[in-house]
Amino acid sequence: MTALLGLLLLGLLLSTVAPRLLARARWVEREPVLGLLVWQCLVVAVLLCCALSLLLATSAALPELRVLLFSGAPHGVEAAYGLQGAEGWGRLCAALLAAGGLQTLLALTREVRSARALRDHRHAELAHRAPELPASIASWRKRRRRRERLVVLENVRPEAWSLPGHGSRLVVTTGALQQLTDRELAAVLSHERGHVRARHHWLSQCAQALATGFPGVGVFSAFRDQVGELVELAADDRAARRHGRTTTALALAELNLGRGVFGACPPGLAQSPRRVDRLLAEQPRLSVRRRLHLTVAALAAPASVLLLAAAPGIAALF
Template sequence: MTSCLLLLCALGLAVAVPVPRALNRATWPDRTPVLGLWVWQCLVATALLSCVTVLVLGTAAIFRTVRDHLFGSAPPGVVAAYQPTSAPAWATALVLLTAAGAAWTVAVLAGQLRAVRRARAAARVRLRERAPELPAGLPAARGPLLVLEEEHADAWWMPGDPSRLVVTTGALRRLTDRQLDAVLAHERGHARARHDWLLHLSAALAVGFPKVPLFTHFCEQTHRLVELDADDTAARQCGHVTTALALIELNQHRGIRSRASSRRLLDDRVNRLLTPPPTLEPRQRTRIAAAAALAPLLPLLITFAPGIDALD
C-alpha cells in the first residue's frame, strides 16, 4: 500500500505542475479548441482522482476499521496485498493534507455555485428593469432573443431557465445581417456546449488553489478555448471574414478600457479567423483524445493493481 500511495502522489504532482505547464505552451489546442478543452478536463479529473484515491488508501492504512470496511468481503490474498506492515508517519500527514484539500474543494465549488445563482438572479432583475415583461394577454412572448435599447454594440447569452440571447440596438445598427447571424451563432455555440459551467468550474478551482499551475492554467486556457470554439461555430455557419468583422464591430467601443489580456485575446481571435490555422489530422485527434481519456484511469489502475495482482 505504501508503494501505491507514493505512486499516486507522484502522479498527482506530475499532473499538477509539469504537465499543465507543457500543455499551456503548446499551440495545437488553438487549432482544435474542443480537443484542447477535453484534454484540460481529463487532466483535472486525473488530479482530483489521484487525491481521492490517496485519501481512501491513506485512511485505510491508518485506521483498521476503515480497512475492514473496504476489504471485508475481499479474498484473503487481496486483503493481504493492501495490508500495511506499519502505517508510516508521513501517511498521517498526507491523509490530513488531502482531507483538508478535499473539504476546501467542496467548499469552493459550493461557494461558486451560490455565487453563480446570485449573479444570475441579479442579472435577471437588471434585465427585467431594462426590458420589462410584456403585459398578460398579449399574443407574442419575447422568445429566446431579446433586444435592449443601448448605444453600444453588444450581444451575449444569458444562461438559466429560460436562457436568453440578448442583443443591443447598437449592434443591430452597426452589424450587417450576416455579421449579426455570426454573433448569434457564436453565442448559441456557447449555449449548446454549456461553456458557462466549464468557466465556473475552472474559475472556482483557480480561486481556491491559486498556487497550483494545473488549476490556474486550466482557468486561463478555458476562457481562451471556449471563445475559439464559439468562433469556429460562427465561422462554419457565416464565414471566417464575416465573423472577424463582427468581432471588431462589437469590441470597438471597449478600446483602451479593456484589459490587456482581453485585447490580446481579441487580436488572437481576429487573426485566427482571418488566417485559419490547419486543423489536426483525424489520426492525431484520435490519439490525443484517447490518451487524454485514459489519463483519469491511471489513479484507478495504480489503486487496484495490487488487488488484481493478488488474484492472479
C-alpha cells in the same frame, strides 16, 4: 503503501509537468474543443489522484474502514496494499488530503453561489430594462421562449452577450443591430448560443473555484486561464462553421472597436485582435487520426490513475 505513494507522485507529475507541456502545445488553438477535453481529463486525473489517495490513507489510519473497504475482496488483496502498520503516515496524509477536499468543496460552493447571485441580478436588471410581454400577447411564442429568448436593449453601443441558466437570454443592443449586417448579427448570436448550449459557464465556475481554492497549484490556475480562452475560441469556431470565418471575424471586429473583448467576458480574458487573426488565417483542422490519438491520450490520464490504484489488487490475484 506503494499505491498510495504512486498516486501522490503521479498527481504531482500531472499537476506540474503536464500543464506546462499542454500550455505550449500549438495544436490547442486549432482544436479548442479538443483542448478543453484534454484539460478537463488532466484536472480530473489530478483530482482522482487526490481522492483515491485520501481513500487509501484513511483506510491505513482507520482499521475499521479498511475492513469495510476490503470486506468482499479475495484473499491477499488487502495485504497487497500494505496498509497495515502505516497508521501514522495514513493519519498525516488523510488529514492533509481531507483539508484539501474540504477546501475544494467550500471554494466550489462559494463560486456557484456567487455566480448564481450575479446571474440572478443580471436577469432582474434585464427584466427591468426589457420587461416580458403579457402572457396573452406572447402565448404563441411560448414554446420558442422556453428554448431561448432574444432580448433587444436600447443602447447606441454595439454589444451582444448571453445570460445562461434557466430561461437563458441572448441579448443584443440597438447599436449592434444598426452596425452589423444580418449575417454578422447571425454569427454573433451563434457565438453566444454556443456558450449557452455547451454550458461553458459551468466549466468556467469549476475552473475558477479550483484556482481560488488552491492559488498555489499551477495546474488549476492554468486550467482557469485556458478555459477562459478556449471557450471563446470554440464559440468562434461554431459561428464560423455556420456563417463563415470572414463574417465572424468582421462581426468580432465591429463589436469590439475600442473594447478588445467579444461578448460578455471580463476585459483581458480574450483579446479580439488575436482571435480575428486566427479566424482570417483559416488554419486547417488536425487530421482525424491526430484528433483520435489526442483523445485517447487525454482519456488515458484518468484511466492510468484508476489502473495504478487497482494495480496491487490485480497483481495479488495472479
